[in-house]
Amino acid sequence: MFSLLADVLDFAVPVLIVIFIGLFGTGILIEMGFMQRLSRFASPVFKHTNLPDACASSFIVAMGSTVAANSMVVNFRDGGCIDDRETMLCAVFNSTPAYIREILTYQIPIVLPALGAVVGGFYVMVFILTAIVKISTVIILSKLLLRKNHCVFEETFTEKKVTLKEATRKSLKRNKRLFTKIVVIYLAMTTLVFYLRDIGAFESFNVLPLAEVFGIPAESIVPLTTYVASPILGISLLGPMISSNSISYHQAMVVLMLGSMFMLPFFSFRTLLPRYVSIFGPRIGVRIVAFSTGISMLVRFCILVVLLFIVR
Numbered sequence: 001m002f003s004l005l006a007d008v009l010d011f012a013v014p015v016l017i018v019i020f021i022g023l024f025g026t027g028i029l030i031e032m033g034f035m036q037r038l039s040r041f042a043s044p045v046f047k048h049t050n051l052p053d054a055c056a057s058s059f060i061v062a063m064g065s066t067v068a069a070n071s072m073v074v075n076f077r078d079g080g081c082i083d084d085r086e087t088m089l090c091a092v093f094n095s096t097p098a099y100i101r102e103i104l105t106y107q108i109p110i111v112l113p114a115l116g117a118v119v120g121g122f123y124v125m126v127f128i129l130t131a132i133v134k135i136s137t138v139i140i141l142s143k144l145l146l147r148k149n150h151c152v153f154e155e156t157f158t159e160k161k162v163t164l165k166e167a168t169r170k171s172l173k174r175n176k177r178l179f180t181k182i183v184v185i186y187l188a189m190t191t192l193v194f195y196l197r198d199i200g201a202f203e204s205f206n207v208l209p210l211a212e213v214f215g216i217p218a219e220s221i222v223p224l225t226t227y228v229a230s231p232i233l234g235i236s237l238l239g240p241m242i243s244s245n246s247i248s249y250h251q252a253m254v255v256l257m258l259g260s261m262f263m264l265p266f267f268s269f270r271t272l273l274p275r276y277v278s279i280f281g282p283r284i285g286v287r288i289v290a291f292s293t294g295i296s297m298l299v300r301f302c303i304l305v306v307l308l309f310i311v312r
Contacts, residue, residue: 004194012190016183018067024179025068027075027171028164050142052082052149055090062094069094070279074178084284085145091280091288093138099131110232114239119252126257130299137295182278189274227259234259250307257304261297268293 046056054076062069070091077087107127112120227234238255241247247255268289277285 004191004198008187008191008194011194012187016186018065020179021068024168024171024175027071027175028167032164032167049093049139050146050148051089051093051138052076052086054081054149055086055093058090059094059097062097063100066094066098067275067279070276071175071178074279075174078178082149086149087280087284088288088291089138089142089146091276091284092134092292095292096131096134099127103127111235114235115252116239116242118249119242119256122249122253123256126260126300126303129303130296133299134292134295186274186278189277224255224259224262227256227263231259231263254304254307257300257307261300261304264293264297264300 045059046053055073058069058072058076061072073082073087073090073094076082076090077084082090103124107120107124111123114120115123224234227238238247238252242249242252272289272293273286276289279285280288
């Protein structure tokens with residue numbers, strides 16, 4: 001039990017520190033009226049949606065921190081500026097800048113050298129396509145489900161200038177209850193996930209029959225299974241197989257799509273769900289994670305179908 005709690009704290013404390021900085025930092029910017037200025041830079045994107053104007057500023061913040069952006073969305077919702085449906089779509093939209101960060105920090109420096117230009121480039125394109133599909137889906141759903149909401153959160157411009165000290169005090173007062181709730185729920189969810197991991201709940205399936213069904217070499221099961229637990233390790237194992245021609249480009253792409261389809265639910269349950277539930281609460285948090293993960297899995301499934309039945 002002590003070892004479990006140590007692992008949980010080792011994992012959760014750095015995340016909670018980032019959440020604290022994002023939550024109270026953006027709170028200060030809101031109190032000082034900066035977020036309304038930033039929202040103007042997102043207007044070219046948001047003019048195609050029926051998302052509330054208040055979400056534009058959170059989208060700008062999401063370029064640097066998704067957690068900070070979603071903390072802003074919670075403040076918008078709690079302040080009565082947006083409803084639950086708008087909250088969900090804003091949160092999903094805020095997840096898309098992370099794809100740009102991941103391409104620059106993970107795909108280009110790690111995936112491309114490990115898998116080569118053909119398979120690595122294919123994998124990068126899958127990430128780009130997923131981001132495009134998510135953005136398009138949010139735009140379409142906002143047009144179908146929402147009426148244009150011009151609500152601007154209560155950080156509107158005022159003649160009175162707010163000092164940094166006063167903004168900090170107001171941010172702490174406004175967000176301390178939310179942060180306390182986030183800490184409690186996040187630690188509880190992370191403890192549950194780590195416990196399930198320790199008892200082997202995430203490794204209790206056998207993917208061996210997939211080799212025959214999808215026409216991939218039996219030896220590719222090792223990187224496929226490893227990818228589910230660690231994408232970097234799975235890619236590192238798959239790279240040499242591609243270089244030695246023991247697996248074709250086409251088969252490597254199938255393995256990557258299968259691996260990511262299995263990996264995404266585990267990643268979402270292990271990493272995203274505790275974070276989103278702690279920020280948005282169980283009802284909305286679960287819906288956001290399920291919706292976002294579902295889109296990512298659907299994109300990979302469609303590409304897998306194309307690879308299996310069209311591209312041979």
